[in-house]
Amino acid sequence: MKLQRRDALLGMGAMMSLPLSSWAQSYPSQTIKLIMPFVPGTSSENALRVVLDRLSENLKQAIVIDNRAGAGSTLGTEQAARAQADGHTLVATYNSSIAPGPLLYNKLGYDPIKDFKHIALVGVFPQYMVVRTEHPAKTVQDFLAMVRAKPGTVNYSSAGVGTSGFLAGEMLKQTLKLDMVHVAYKGPAPAMTDLLGGRLDMVMTSSAASLVAAGKLRILAVTSEKRMPLYPDVPALSEVAPNVQAVSWVGVSAPAATPAAVTQRLEREILSILAEPAIRTRLADPVFGMALTPLGSEKFLEFIQKELRVWAPIIKAGNIQIT
Numbered sequence: 510m511k512l513q514r515r516d517a518l519l520g521m522g523a524m525m526s527l528p529l530s531s532w533a534q535s536y537p538s539q540t541i542k543l544i545m546p547f548v549p550g551t552s553s554e555n556a557l558r559v560v561l562d563r564l565s566e567n568l569k570q571a572i573v574i575d576n577r578a579g580a581g582s583t584l585g586t587e588q589a590a591r592a593q594a595d596g597h598t599l600v601a602t603y604n605s606s607i608a609p610g611p612l613l614y615n616k617l618g619y620d621p622i623k624d625f626k627h628i629a630l631v632g633v634f635p636q637y638m639v640v641r642t643e644h645p646a647k648t649v650q651d652f653l654a655m656v657r658a659k660p661g662t663v664n665y666s667s668a669g670v671g672t673s674g675f676l677a678g679e680m681l682k683q684t685l686k687l688d689m690v691h692v693a694y695k696g697p698a699p700a701m702t703d704l705l706g707g708r709l710d711m712v713m714t715s716s717a718a719s720l721v722a723a724g725k726l727r728i729l730a731v732t733s734e735k736r737m738p739l740y741p742d743v744p745a746l747s748e749v750a751p752n753v754q755a756v757s758w759v760g761v762s763a764p765a766a767t768p769a770a771v772t773q774r775l776e777r778e779i780l781s782i783l784a785e786p787a788i789r790t791r792l793a794d795p796v797f798g799m800a801l802t803p804l805g806s807e808k809f810l811e812f813i814q815k816e817l818r819v820w821a822p823i824i825k826a827g828n829i830q831i832t
Contacts (some may be wrong), residue, residue: 514675519723529686537570543761544592544600545628546585548578552716553634553759556797557601560631563782577596581831582606583617583672590619594766596775602762604673608813609820613671613831619811625762626772629779629806630812632792633756634715635733636667636674638746639726641705649729649749652711653685660688665711666700669693671831674713676820677732677746677755679827684750715757732756739795758802760809776806 543561545554554574565572579583582605589600604610607621619625638649646652656663667674670693678691692701692709697716703709705725713732718739720726730746731737732755746753761779763772782788783803792801804812822830 514793532569536774537568537727539597541565541568541570541572541596542575542598543572544585544589544598545574545576546578546582546601546603546606547576549574549576552796552798553603553757554601556792556799557631558757559788559791560779560782563785563788566776567778568784579612583610583614583619587618589762590624591713591766592764594764594768596763596767596771598627599628599761599763599775602760603630604757604816605671607760607762609676610671612817612821612824613829615830615832621817624765625766626739626765626769626806627760627762627809628772628776628806629811630758630760630802630809631779631783632799632801632803633733633750633758634673634798635731635737635756635800636677636715637717637721637728637743638677638706638711638713638730638732639717639721639728641707642725642727643707644710644727646710647727647730649744652729653749654686655710656687656689663710664690664692665713666692666694666704666709668697668700668715669695672799672828673755673757674715675693675731676823676829677713677753679829680753680755680823681746681750682801683823683826684753714762715798718798733800737800738793755799758812759799760804772806779803780805796805 516810560571577588582603586600587604592598611617611621640646646655665678667678668701669675682689697714700712704712717726721728728740728743729746732746736743736745780803783801789801
């Protein structure tokens, strides 16, 4: 038994001493697990599955999704940070778990920068500022005028405190010095019910396409940097409120000690997949609600660092905290 254990340790040591090129050539040697820090069935998971299915074909190895929801996506992300760093455990990283999410917590079991190699950004999910079709505000300018005329009486909601929709509303309030009231719900469904019932004035949401198509909701603005191709007549919120932008996002990352040759290969593969016309067309489907935003490791890290810089003063000024 001792001899077997010694042989196993020697084998592991030999593997760890392989040149980086050998890592890339022998990888992957077993099923790859991607930790998804949310419950199954989210639009971002469904979009990511399109990419992972092709990645599995290219790598000639199975990729399984391991849903580990909890603590606003930080639970599964922390488990990923502590996983074996051989490239066979990856993690879907999000705004809620990496940037700006960690700014909302007093204590977190990982460092969003130091504990990961961020491989590639896949896409962003803009928030849409929506009202019911019968609402008197026909444009975003109308809505802002209403807020200014009746401070403290106009209300809105989002998917929850700390979400991109919530933060978009907070940034809008701070930038334009508005007084409007956020109403917290336990999820987006009851908020949408109250919006349609006239008990809410506005909702920030990333998933209103079906209700917009049905003529039940009207989009006043989108929180992306530019107008969305799907809704070219809908202004970006930044057109009326300078620099007000807020998006959810999803990327692929790995534990920090994962060999560079492995993460570099994954980066090349993912970016190549995201450049395929068929994949781009499929991910443009409104059902995903995603704007494809492929960024390699270096640019992805810059994106994360910028998100942390932008949101830190907003979160501090709003005294926003998740306990």
